[in-house]
Each structure stands twice: as C-alpha cells, then as structure tokens.
Amino acid sequence: MILxxxxxxxxxxxxxxxxxxxxxxxxxxxxxxxxxxxxxxxCFVTLVLTGxxxxxxxxxxxxDVVYHGAYAPLDGARVSAAYASSVxxxxxxxxxxxxxxxxxxxxxxxLAAIVVHLCRxxxxxxxxxxxxxxxxxxVSMLALSLFNGxxxxxxxxxxxxxxxxxxxxxxxxxxxxxxSWLAFLVFGGEFxxxxxxxxxxxxxxxxxxxxxxxLLAAHIGILVRQKHSQFPxxxxxxxxxxxxxxxxxxxxxxxALFCAILAVxxxxxxxxxxxxxxxxxxxxxxxxSSPAQPDWYIGWVEGALRMYPPWEFRxxxxxxxxxxxxxxxxxxxxxxxxxxxPFLEQWLTRDRDxxxxxxxxRDHPVxxxxxxxxxxxxxxxxxxxxxxxxxxxxxxxxxxxxxxxxVILLVGPPVAAAATYVVVxxxxxxxxxxxxxxxxxxxxxxxxxxxxxxxxxxxxxxxRRRRPATIAGGSEDR
Amino acid sequence: xxxxxxxxxxxxxxxGRRPGAPEGEAGRPVRVRPPRxxxxxxxxxxxxxxxAIGFAAVYWxxxxxxxxxxxxxxxxxxxxxxxxxxxxxxxxxxxxxxEHEPFGSSRRQRAAFAAEFEEDVQAISRRRFLGRxxxxxxxxxxxxxxxxxxxxxxxxxxxxxxxxxxxxxxAVTADGRPVRAAxxxxxxxxxxxxxxxxxxxxxxxxxxxxxxxxxRPAPERAGWSPQGLxxxxxxxxxxxxxxxLYEQGSNLLFCPCHQSVFDLLDRARPISGPAARPLPQLxxxxxxxxxxxxxxxxxGPVGPGFWSxxx
Numbered sequence: 210m211i212l213x214x215x216x217x218x219x220x221x222x223x224x225x226x227x228x229x230x231x232x233x234x235x236x237x238x239x240x241x242x243x244x245x246x247x248x249x250x251x252c253f254v255t256l257v258l259t260g261x262x263x264x265x266x267x268x269x270x271x272x273d274v275v276y277h278g279a280y281a282p283l284d285g286a287r288v289s290a291a292y293a294s295s296v297x298x299x300x301x302x303x304x305x306x307x308x309x310x311x312x313x314x315x316x317x318x319x320l321a322a323i324v325v326h327l328c329r330x331x332x333x334x335x336x337x338x339x340x341x342x343x344x345x346x347x348v349s350m351l352a353l354s355l356f357n358g359x360x361x362x363x364x365x366x367x368x369x370x371x372x373x374x375x376x377x378x379x380x381x382x383x384x385x386x387x388x389s390w391l392a393f394l395v396f397g398g399e400f401x402x403x404x405x406x407x408x409x410x411x412x413x414x415x416x417x418x419x420x421x422x423x424l425l426a427a428h429i430g431i432l433v434r435q436k437h438s439q440f441p442x443x444x445x446x447x448x449x450x451x452x453x454x455x456x457x458x459x460x461x462x463x464x465a466l467f468c469a470i471l472a473v474x475x476x477x478x479x480x481x482x483x484x485x486x487x488x489x490x491x492x493x494x495x496x497x498s499s500p501a502q503p504d505w506y507i508g509w510v511e512g513a514l515r516m517y518p519p520w521e522f523r524x525x526x527x528x529x530x531x532x533x534x535x536x537x538x539x540x541x542x543x544x545x546x547x548x549x550x551p552f553l554e555q556w557l558t559r560d561r562d563x564x565x566x567x568x569x570x571r572d573h574p575v576x577x578x579x580x581x582x583x584x585x586x587x588x589x590x591x592x593x594x595x596x597x598x599x600x601x602x603x604x605x606x607x608x609x610x611x612x613x614x615x616v617i618l619l620v621g622p623p624v625a626a627a628a629t630y631v632v633v634x635x636x637x638x639x640x641x642x643x644x645x646x647x648x649x650x651x652x653x654x655x656x657x658x659x660x661x662x663x664x665x666x667x668x669x670x671x672x673r674r675r676r677p678a679t680i681a682g683g684s685e686d687r
Numbered sequence: 688x689x690x691x692x693x694x695x696x697x698x699x700x701x702x703g704r705r706p707g708a709p710e711g712e713a714g715r716p717v718r719v720r721p722p723r724x725x726x727x728x729x730x731x732x733x734x735x736x737x738x739a740i741g742f743a744a745v746y747w748x749x750x751x752x753x754x755x756x757x758x759x760x761x762x763x764x765x766x767x768x769x770x771x772x773x774x775x776x777x778x779x780x781x782x783x784x785x786e787h788e789p790f791g792s793s794r795r796q797r798a799a800f801a802a803e804f805e806e807d808v809q810a811i812s813r814r815r816f817l818g819r820x821x822x823x824x825x826x827x828x829x830x831x832x833x834x835x836x837x838x839x840x841x842x843x844x845x846x847x848x849x850x851x852x853x854x855x856x857x858a859v860t861a862d863g864r865p866v867r868a869a870x871x872x873x874x875x876x877x878x879x880x881x882x883x884x885x886x887x888x889x890x891x892x893x894x895x896x897x898x899x900x901x902x903r904p905a906p907e908r909a910g911w912s913p914q915g916l917x918x919x920x921x922x923x924x925x926x927x928x929x930x931x932l933y934e935q936g937s938n939l940l941f942c943p944c945h946q947s948v949f950d951l952l953d954r955a956r957p958i959s960g961p962a963a964r965p966l967p968q969l970x971x972x973x974x975x976x977x978x979x980x981x982x983x984x985x986x987g988p989v990g991p992g993f994w995s996x997x998x
Contacts, residue, residue, distance in 0.1 A: 234783070234785070235785065236781075236783050236784065236785035239781065239782070303746060303749070303750035304746065304750055304752075304755055306752045307752050307755050307756050307759075310752075310756075311756075339790060372928055372929075372944060375888075375926070375927050375928060376926045376927065376928065376944065378927065379925075379926040379927040379990070379991035380926070382847075382991055382992075382993045383991065383992065383993070384994075385994055386994055387994075388993055388994050389843040389847060389993050389994060389995065390843060392843075393840040393841060393842070393843045393846075394836065394837075394839040394840040395839070395840070396840065397839060397840045397841075398840055398841050398846075399843075399846045399847065399888060399889065400888045400889075400927070401888045402840070404839075404840075435790070436785065436787055444782065444784070447787075448786060448787050449784050449785060449786050449787060450784070450785045450787070451781070451782045451783070451784050452781055452782060452783065453780070453781045453782075453783065454779070454781070454783050457774070457778050457779070458774050458778040458779055458780065458781070459774075461770050461771075461773055461774035461778060462770070462771060462774040462775070464766075464770050465766070465767045465768075465769075465770035465771035465774060466767070466771075467767075468763045468764070468766040468767035468770060469763070469764065469767035469771070471759075471760075471763040471767075472759075472760045472761070472762075472763035472764035472767055473760070475756050475757075475759040475760040475763060476756060476757065476760035477756075478756050479752060479753050479754075479755060479756010479757050479759070479760065480753055480756060480757070493861070494886070494887070494888040494891065494929075495861065495878050495880070495891035495921060495929050496929060496931070497928055497929040497931040497943055497944065498943070499931060499932065499943035500943065501943060501944055511945075514925075514926060514945050514961060515945045515946060515960070515961065516961075517961050518961065519947075519957055519960065519961050519962055519963040520963065521963040521964070521992060523998070527994050527995060528992050528993065528994060528995075528996045528998075529994075530991055530992030530993060530996075531925055531961055531962070531963050531992065532925065532926055532991065535961075563790075565787060596946060597943065597946060607946045608946070608948065608959040608960070611946060611959065611960060
C-alpha cells in the first residue's frame with residue numbers, strides 16, 4: 210500500500226514507470242563468466258565500505274608521535290602519525306583489524322577479478338564493435354585500480370611500503386628530461402619528503418575512487434544501453450539476449466554473489482593475516498626489510514626491475530637510468546597495447562561488423578596465441594619478482610636465478626604462444642570437445658596447417674561477414 | 688545454464704518474453720528438484736540471524752578479530768546460500784529473450800541532425816576572428832592555470848648532486864653516537880650518518896672494516912680508507928633501496944630489493960643484478976682521538992640515476 214503510493218508519487222514527478230518496467234526486465238545471460246565483472250564491482254563496494262571506516266581512524270601524517278596502545282612491543286616508540294594510527298586502528302579500535310584486513314584482501318581480489326574479467330572479454334572477443342568504448346573504459350579502470358592499490362598499501366608508512374615508495378620515487382626520477390622535476394613535484398621534494406603520505410591519502414580516498422565511480426557508471430551505463438553480448442546457442446542470435454530477467458531472479462542471484470564475496474573476504478580478513486605492519490616496523494630511510502615483495506598486482510613491475518640487465522645509456526650526453534625501461538616503458542607499452550588491441554584486431558582481421566554473439570576462444574587461434582604469450586610474459590615477470598624467496602628455498606644462488614629468469618622471459622612467452630596456437634588450431638579444425646580430446650595426429654595436422662587459411666573459407670574475414678549484422682551495421686538500409 | 692521451465696509463472700512480462708520452445712532444449716531432461724527448498728532457505732536465513740547476534744555479542748564483549756571474521760562470514764554465507772537458492776528454485780526461471788534495438792540512427796535522423804547542427808555551426812563560424820580570439824583566451828587561461836602545480840614541490844636544484852656530508856663531518860650512528868675507528872673489528876659493518884643529519888634520506892653510508900692487506904685502493908683514492916675502513920653510500924644505484932646485506936667472507940654487498948651485488952674491494956662495482964653504477968665512495972679519515980669523519984662529500988651523486996647526472 211505504502212509502496213504503491215510512493216511509487217505513484219515518484220511517477221507523478223519523474224514519469225519513471227515505463228523506464229522502470231524496461232530496466233527491471235533487462236535480460237542477463239546466464240553463463241557464469243558474466244559474473245566475473247560483478248565480483249570486481251562487489252569488491253569495489255566492499256573496498257569503499259571498509260575504506261570509509263578506516264579513514265575515520267587513519268592520520269596521514271609523517272610527523273613524529275609517541276605510540277601508546279595495546280600493542281606492547283611498540284608502546285612508547287616514536288613513530289610517524291601515519292604508522293602509529295595504522296597500528297592503533299589495528300589493535301586499539303574494535304573490529305579495526307578485521308576492517309583493515311578485509312580492505313586489503315578485497316583489494317587483492319578486486320584486481321584479480323578485473324584481470325580475469327579482462328581475460329574473459331579478450332578471449333571471447335567481447336571487445337569487438339560495438340563494445341570498444343567499454344573496453345577502453347575497462348582498461349582505464351584497471352590502470353587506476355593498480356595505482357590505487359599501490360597508493361593504499363603505501364599509506365601506513367611501514368618499512369616494507371616505505372621502501373616501495375622509494376622505488377616509485379626512483380622510477381619517477383628515471384623519466385628522461387622531466388624526471389627530477391616530476392619526482393620533486395609529486396613527492397614534494399627529495400625523498401623522503403614529508404608530503405607524500407598526505408598526498409597519497411587524498412589521491413587514494415578521493416581522486417582515484419571518484420574517477421573509478423565515474424568510469425564504473427559509464428561502464429555499466431554503456432552495458433545497459435548496448436545490452437549484453439552472449440555465447441552462441443539455441444535460440445540465441447545476433448539480435449537478442451537470452452537469459453534471466455533483472456527482477457527478481459537475477460537481482461537476487463547477484464545479491465547472493467555479493468554476500469558470498471563478503472563471506473569469503475570476511476573469512477580471509479578474520480583468519481589470514483595480511484600486511485602485518487607492526488612486524489615490519491616503521492619506515493626508516495636507511496633500513497630495508499628482506500625478503501620484500503609488493504602486492505601481487507605490482508609484482509610484474511617488480512619482476513621487470515629485477516630481470517632487466519644492468520644497462521644504462523646516454524642520450525645527448527644525458528643519462529637514461531636503468532629503471533626507465535622496465536618500470537616506465539614496459540608498463541607504458543603494456544597499457545598502450547591493451548588500449549589499442551580492439552583496433553589492432555579490427556585492422557588485422559578487417560572485421561568491422563557489430564557482434565552480439567561471442568567467439569569461442571578456439572575460433573581465433575591467433576588471438577588466443579597473443580593472449581597466452583602475453584599472460585605467460587606477465588606471469589613469468591610476477592614469478593621472477595620472488596627470485597630471492599626461491600633462492601632461499603632452493604639454495605640456488607640468486608644470481609643464477611636471475612640469469613635463468615632472463616632466459617625464460619625471452620623464450621617462455623613465444624613458446625607458450627606457439628603451443629597455444631597449435632592446440633587451439635587443432636581444437637578448431639578437429640571440432641574436438643575439449644583439449645583432452647585432441648589426438649596427437651590432430652596436433653600434427655594443426656602444425657602442418659599453420660599459416661594456411663581455414664579450409665572452406667574465402668578471403669580473410671569472409672566467414673565473419675556472413676553473419677547477419679545488427680546494431681549500427683544495419684542502420685544504413687533504413 | 689538456461690533452465691527450461693514448464694510452469695508459466697509470471698505471465699505478462701513487458702520486455703522479456705519466452706522464446707517459443709527454443710530448439711535443442713525440448714529434448715533435454717528436466718532436472719528433478721528436491722521438494723521444499725523453502726525449509727533450507729529459511730534455515731540459512733536463521734543461521735545468518737544467529738551469526739549476526741553472535742557478532743554483536745562478541746563486539747559487545749570487547750571484540751576478537753578471528754571470531755568477528757568467522758561470524759560475519761557465516762552470516763553472509765547464510766544470506767548467499769538463501770538468496771542463491773531462492774533465486775534458483777523459487778523465482779521465475781528463463782530463458783527470457785530481449786531483442787536488441789538497432790543502434791545508429793536512421794539516415795533521415797542523421798541527415799536532419801547534421802543539417803541543423805551545421806546551420807548552427809555556420810552561424811558561429813562566420814565570426815572566425817572571434818573564434819580565434821576565444822581559442823587564444825581559453826588557451827592562455829588553461830596554461831596559466833597549470834602554474835599552481837609548481838607549488839607542489841621545490842626546485843630540484845643541487846639536491847640530487849649533494850648530501851649533507853662535508854669535509855670534517857663526524858660519522859655518527861642512527862642514534863647519534865659518534866663512531867670510533869676502534870668500534871669496528873675486521874669484517875664488521877655499521878650504517879653511519881653525518882652528525883646532525885641522521886634523518887636525511889641520502890646520507891646513509893656503510894662503514895666497513897676490511898683486512899687492510901686485501902684492500903688495494905686505486906691511486907686516486909689513496910687515503911680514502913684508513914686502516915682498512917671503507918665507506919660507501921648505502922643507497923643502491925639502481926632504485927635507491929638501502930643496500931642492507933654485507934657478506935663478510937667475500938666482501939660483497941647485496942641489495943635485498945632487486946638483488947644487485949656490489950664488490951666492496953673493487954670500488955663497490957656492480958657485479959650482478961640490474962644496478963649499473965658502483966656505490967659512490969665516501970672519503971674518510973680518522974682523527975687523532977680515534978673518531979671517524981669525512982674528508983668531503985661522496986665522490987658523486989648517490990642513489991638512483993637521473994637525466995642530468997654527470998657521467
């Protein structure tokens with residue numbers, strides 16, 4: 210009764226009934242892989258909720274204070290306000306440690322969900338027209354999330370993250386021409402300048418989350434406007450979406466997913482200790498902890514820094530320091546390639562049609578090979594970021610591991626790409642159900658067929674064009 | 688994932704409609720569902736309520752991280768199960784179908800828009816001079832508004848080229864205690880700072896005593912390392928991490944961040960890892976009363992490289 214009356218009140222003022230009717234019956238495909246993006250979304254919500262709680266207790270200052278509180282080993286120690294308040298909110302604020310650990314775990318899962326979501330979009334060709342815009346927005350959100358993860362774990366001013374900040378400063382310094390100025394402007398002077406924790410705090414809790422919210426709104430808005438893509442199947446065409454309606458089934462299922470994610474994050478935050486800053490100790494510019502690894506999503510940059518040979522060169526007599534290539538150029542090229550991929554693929558395949566039906570990954574051996582090679586490269590970089598830990602465990606000298614890592618980094622990705630190409634090509638040509646059903650003979654046939662076009666196919670891209678075009682593609686005829 | 692459903696609830700769905708028995712699905716066996724999922728769902732919600740009350744009680748009693756975590760996790764897991772089962776078992780199941788509306792406006796709409804827009808643009812572009820003046824104004828304003836960025840930090844100036852070490856600066860430990868040459872036995876290491884600048888980020892130096900016989904300094908560095916005492920910058924020349932590990936037997940220095948290795952006996956030259964330049968040496972001397980002090984600043988800029996760093 211009240212519901213109906215307030216609905217009428219709203220409709221009289223907004224005329225929202227018909228919009229609400231269509232949006233509530235928006236159809237979502239039922240395949241599980243469409244929920245990967247939702248995992249990221251709900252991790253973001255968790256991050257905002259726990260993060261707001263943390264801001265009430267965190268003090269972003271580098272001024273010295275004396276810690277007094279429940280953590281006895283540090284009681285009476287002179288540490289920075291940021292470090293003291295981080296320890297205090299862990300031990301002296303009820304549920305503080307749970308909130309902090311859930312926040313950190315949520316960040317790790319958030320980035321992981323984004324990366325897996327990106328892989329799904331990539332391997333199924335969901336980035337093709339008309340969804341290039343959402344690909345660009347998604348890649349931007351990945352970059353921002355990486356940055357916000359780094360800025361977040363740098364806030365407590367502990368020894369581990371402090372050294373991480375110092376590396377970030379050195380990386381900034383390594384940029385040709387403007388490096389020194391840029392580093393001094395960003396950090397507020399020569400490292401360790403007093404400003405950086407406070408600045409990172411503003412960036413971490415206001416600037417980047419604000420941008421993320423805006424991009425997220427655009428991401429979802431475009432998704433609603435364009436409707437979902439879907440896997441091919443009975444009754445599914447280039448002109449429709451088949452699945453569950455938003456209300457009530459999908460909304461309930463999605464809420465269940467949110468609750469499940471919260472359950473996992475809370476269990477992790479309650480039981481799995483993460484970033485115990487009280488064990489690392491406060492940051493001192495002349496000290497360092499060992500072994501030192503960043504959060505997993507920064508690991509590839511760390512690995513690149515470790516593996517890059519001791520090369521420095523001079524341009525016009527000026528120095529291009531060693532970190533520039535592995536820590537500025539490699540990430541720069543990475544994101545440039547990510548941004549450009551949809552257009553690169555359009556250019557290579559000459560397929561400019563709109564697609565609502567997704568590819569099976571096997572439909573595109575070259576795309577799969579490119580993806581697998583890229584994933585192998587970054588996975589190996591991440592692995593090499595732990596060469597000191599591996600050296601400690603295996604008692605192999607770390608210098609040998611570094612050399613082995615360099616070789617594997619050069620050889621591994623091309624091998625992974627070639628192997629993927631052959632397997633995917635065999636899958637496609639044989640029509641086998643899965644990888645395990647592919648026979649050796651079919652693999653050999655795929656190797657032989659490499660370079661040749663798909664049998665029964667005319668010019669490149671013809672096969673795709675035969676599919677009925679929809680959206681935009683058909684508009685010229687009307 | 689799509690589940691065929693026979694019992695036509697939710698007639699009169701506005702945009703979503705059922706496809707007339709999609710091909711290939713008719714033959715699939717309808718999954719037999721256990722009766723009365725309501726009981727289990729209600730039990731899950733009951734579990735949530737109980738765990739929530741448990742959490743509140745634990746909090747009230749002063750809190751305990753693991754208990755709080757597990758109780759909240761159970762509470763949300765109960766909700767997740769209940770809602771998931773409710774949605775899968777008791778709510779209208781698809782497949783529903785929604786048609787894509789064509790994007791890209793019709794030719795007539797596009798033409799109408801273009802005509803209208805161009806008309807307006809022409810009205811503006813007739814005043815070409817005003818347009819250019821506006822571009823100038825906005826450009827100047829935009830450039831001017833970049834100036835406040837300069838407030839963010841000081842001019843780099845000479846900061847990267849020098850450290851607080853000066854000729855005569857006393858070497859002290861992190862807690863400010865002056866260092867005597869006799870404090871260090873052969874094979875021991877100490878992080879030292881110039882007196883009064885313990886907090887500076889670029890001043891940390893490694894003071895190491897090696898066997899005076901194995902130390903063969905280059906002629907131009909003779910006298911920089913009295914009695915086998917050598918001092919080098921502690922900042923790695925790769926990414927600026929403190930070079931924290933010293934191996935006595937081999938006289939090697941290790942950076943724990945990216946595994947650069949420096950040979951102390953050979954001007955702290957890098958022999959492995961990504962570092963490309965040696966750790967700059969600090970010329971030191973021993974005063975008459977046995978204290979260690981600097982004979983000047985490091986031989987060159989310390990820490991990571993930068994564009995204008997001299998060779």
